[in-house]
Amino acid sequence: MASKHILIVPGDGIGQEVTAVGKKVLDKIAAKFGHTFSYDEALIGHVAIEATGNPLPDESLEKMRKSDAVLFGAVGHPKYDNDPSAKVRPEQGLLKMRKELGLYANLRPIKLFDELLGASSIKPEILKGADILFFRELTGDIYFGEKGRKNNGDTAYDIAEYSRFEVERIARKAFEAARTRRKKLCSVDKANVIETSRLWREVIQKVAKEYPDVEVEHQFVDATAMLLIKDPRRFDVVVTANLFGDILTDEASQIAGSMGMLASASIGDGTGVYEPIHGSAHDITGKGVANPLASILSAALLLDISFGMKAESEAVISAVDKVLKAGFRTRDIADAQTPAHKILGTEAIGEEVLKFL
Amino acid sequence: MASKHILIVPGDGIGQEVTAVGKKVLDKIAAKFGHTFSYDEALIGHVAIEATGNPLPDESLEKMRKSDAVLFGAVGHPKYDNDPSAKVRPEQGLLKMRKELGLYANLRPIKLFDELLGASSIKPEILKGADILFFRELTGDIYFGEKGRKNNGDTAYDIAEYSRFEVERIARKAFEAARTRRKKLCSVDKANVIETSRLWREVIQKVAKEYPDVEVEHQFVDATAMLLIKDPRRFDVVVTANLFGDILTDEASQIAGSMGMLASASIGDGTGVYEPIHGSAHDITGKGVANPLASILSAALLLDISFGMKAESEAVISAVDKVLKAGFRTRDIADAQTPAHKILGTEAIGEEVLKFL
Numbered sequence: 103m104a105s106k107h108i109l110i111v112p113g114d115g116i117g118q119e120v121t122a123v124g125k126k127v128l129d130k131i132a133a134k135f136g137h138t139f140s141y142d143e144a145l146i147g148h149v150a151i152e153a154t155g156n157p158l159p160d161e162s163l164e165k166m167r168k169s170d171a172v173l174f175g176a177v178g179h180p181k182y183d184n185d186p187s188a189k190v191r192p193e194q195g196l197l198k199m200r201k202e203l204g205l206y207a208n209l210r211p212i213k214l215f216d217e218l219l220g221a222s223s224i225k226p227e228i229l230k231g232a233d234i235l236f237f238r239e240l241t242g243d244i245y246f247g248e249k250g251r252k253n254n255g256d257t258a259y260d261i262a263e264y265s266r267f268e269v270e271r272i273a274r275k276a277f278e279a280a281r282t283r284r285k286k287l288c289s290v291d292k293a294n295v296i297e298t299s300r301l302w303r304e305v306i307q308k309v310a311k312e313y314p315d316v317e318v319e320h321q322f323v324d325a326t327a328m329l330l331i332k333d334p335r336r337f338d339v340v341v342t343a344n345l346f347g348d349i350l351t352d353e354a355s356q357i358a359g360s361m362g363m364l365a366s367a368s369i370g371d372g373t374g375v376y377e378p379i380h381g382s383a384h385d386i387t388g389k390g391v392a393n394p395l396a397s398i399l400s401a402a403l404l405l406d407i408s409f410g411m412k413a414e415s416e417a418v419i420s421a422v423d424k425v426l427k428a429g430f431r432t433r434d435i436a437d438a439q440t441p442a443h444k445i446l447g448t449e450a451i452g453e454e455v456l457k458f459l
Numbered sequence: 460m461a462s463k464h465i466l467i468v469p470g471d472g473i474g475q476e477v478t479a480v481g482k483k484v485l486d487k488i489a490a491k492f493g494h495t496f497s498y499d500e501a502l503i504g505h506v507a508i509e510a511t512g513n514p515l516p517d518e519s520l521e522k523m524r525k526s527d528a529v530l531f532g533a534v535g536h537p538k539y540d541n542d543p544s545a546k547v548r549p550e551q552g553l554l555k556m557r558k559e560l561g562l563y564a565n566l567r568p569i570k571l572f573d574e575l576l577g578a579s580s581i582k583p584e585i586l587k588g589a590d591i592l593f594f595r596e597l598t599g600d601i602y603f604g605e606k607g608r609k610n611n612g613d614t615a616y617d618i619a620e621y622s623r624f625e626v627e628r629i630a631r632k633a634f635e636a637a638r639t640r641r642k643k644l645c646s647v648d649k650a651n652v653i654e655t656s657r658l659w660r661e662v663i664q665k666v667a668k669e670y671p672d673v674e675v676e677h678q679f680v681d682a683t684a685m686l687l688i689k690d691p692r693r694f695d696v697v698v699t700a701n702l703f704g705d706i707l708t709d710e711a712s713q714i715a716g717s718m719g720m721l722a723s724a725s726i727g728d729g730t731g732v733y734e735p736i737h738g739s740a741h742d743i744t745g746k747g748v749a750n751p752l753a754s755i756l757s758a759a760l761l762l763d764i765s766f767g768m769k770a771e772s773e774a775v776i777s778a779v780d781k782v783l784k785a786g787f788r789t790r791d792i793a794d795a796q797t798p799a800h801k802i803l804g805t806e807a808i809g810e811e812v813l814k815f816l
């Protein structure tokens with residue numbers, strides 16, 4: 103019986119629709135397990151720029167710091183994507199949040215629900231049993247280094263940077279997780295070309311000595327992008343830098359059938375933030391067809407990691423599993439070969455999850 | 460009836476084995492079409508370091524400049540991969556060659572031979588008909604910017620850089636190619652975070668005005684990594700920066716069934732260099748099992764692009780096709796479900812290709 107304060111930060115596009123469903127699931131869990139969850143909301147991204155001119159208003163940041171966990175949606179808007187010279191951008195809010203809250207470790211579990219074997223573009227016999235936990239470093243790399251223009255704007259530059267300390271702390275989190283799993287860790291870098299990757303590899307090699315029970319391999323990012331599709335089952339825990347993690351985890355979403363199924367946890371020095379790995383998806387915003395399961399599974403991660411509520415978290419995952427077993431699907435995970443699938447919208451599939459709770 | 464001088468640069472690992480087969484195919488083409496091809500060899504990579512201390516000796520570079528085209532193998536050695544602090548590395552030879560020869564455009568055609576539909580981990584119904592031409596920028600980005608350490612070696616940095624000029628010249632090549640194909644161009648960047656990507660997107664938007672007949676889309680690199688697997692047929696020409704191209708083309712090798720099938724052409728200011736996209740693969744070096752088809756198809760690209768020999772190039776591709784149709788496979792592209800496949804080693808499958816020429 104716990105009392106917790108949860109901040110809902112829907113952000114842009116379908117972020118609104120999916121976090122609304124995630125919140126309902128948290129509510130139901132509180133009722134069922136006798137917890138008291140209180141809520142507040144805060145702005146970020148394009149909606150925050152529209153309302154305040156700032157992609158992450160101080161008020162939002164304060165609320166985040168004071169809450170026990172954040173359920174996050176997505177940020178982004180096509181307006182800025184088509185205007186590369188825009189000075190204020192939704193993504194700045196996201197990056198500032200990560201930096202200010204010290205969210206240096208982004209966990210992205212990739213696990214296929216058996217029922218979705220057919221939904222992936224990868225062959226079922228390659229996928230079956232794949233279970234990968236990504237640790238993406240989230241507050242360093244080319245995302246946060248100095249960037250700008252020179253030569254009258256004719257040359258652009260970005261500086262990628264990593265310190266030993268930054269690599270060490272994410273490495274430890276990944277090694278600890280590997281210990282509780284199949285005891286395999288794959289560190290991904292581009293040490294044959296990039297200096298930050300060479301530092302990365304040195305530090306992983308050093309930290310590895312403290313975990314002799316974990317089997318370590320080093321892979322180049324290009325080879326990893328290939329191996330993830332060729333043989334996803336060879337991976338257990340994967341640890342990598344911010345940019346490589348961004349690319350590889352989106353790619354790996356195909357192992358889980360659809361991007362619409364993937365949750366992530368960003369943790370570090372303070373409040374944890376839980377969010378789908380999908381983006382704001384303005385092409386389907388407001389149509390009521392977005393898949394809320396990633397937001398629901400993000401709520402499950404929140405319960406587990408920030409609140410230590412294992413049973414509650416498992417109840418959510420099992421409810422999602424039952425909804426899939428019952429044949430309910432959103433459009434993105436429906437299998438054309440299975441006419442028995444009942445295609446539901448965002449809210450309706452959320453209601454089915456609630457029923458199984 | 461032409462007279463051409465071709466430099467064979469095998470490099471490391473299986474580079475030796477596969478270029479030897481590629482050369483035999485060039486020889487046969489010369490005989491069949493009445494051309495005179497003369498050859499020389501040069502060192503690069505680990506073998507060059509062992510022989511001279513230098514990953515790209517001046518002599519090799521001179522020979523490259525003087526030849527009409529280079530058939531290249533691969534560079535790399537596990538020794539350096541396990542020692543991130545090594546000062547002299549095989550890859551420096553490759554990067555120096557690209558820079559010195561002005562090889563700013565790396566073309567990587569991804570096309571599945573029908574016979575290999577079953578060899579991929581991706582479902583045949585997703586793959587069938589996929590045909591992508593990647594243009595990877597090859598002499599800029601984080602590969603060539605300043606890199607180093609600071610804070611007593613505790614912090615590493617790499618600078619990514621692009622000038623308008625560099626983006627423009629590769630953009631033009633990609634747009635020209637799109638015109639001869641399905642007239643679609645996808646430019647891949649990370650403009651929501653990275654300044655070099657914002658410059659990239661600006662320049663593509665500007666050059667696009669000169670090609671109103673080509674339909675342009677901009678995708679983020681993370682989304683592209685996902686879309687390539689989910690729906691490879693949506694892509695025609697893809698143009699992207701050096702690092703993103705490195706990652707995405709290795710990933711896309713799965714669309715072609717295997718990395719062992721993919722050829723590439725590096726072109727720019729002078730001599731063109733043709734090489735498989737696979738690496739030195741020390742785990743199978745010397746075993747005689749490496750797939751030489753990527754080197755053979757690189758020879759086909761060489762004939763087409765550097766020598767303008769279309770019929771000769773097509774003869775090579777058609778011979779590879781016939782070998783596959785006859786059921787011959789190397790290990791990496793054999794389909795476990797098809798017992799009729801005859802598995803051959805490097806030289807033996809090369810001989811089959813020669814027979815069909």
Ligand SMILES: CC(C)[C@H](C(=O)O)[C@@H](O)C(=O)O
Nearest residue numbers: 177178193196348651652681
């Ligand atoms: C929106 C964007 C800045 C962000 C990132 O690149 O980190 C997103 O792709 C993600 O993975 O959370």
Ligand SMILES: CC(C)[C@H](C(=O)O)[C@@H](O)C(=O)O
Nearest residue numbers: 294295324534535550553705
């Ligand atoms: C060997 C390595 C430096 C090289 C690269 O990253 O460019 C390779 O992966 C390639 O794609 O040609």
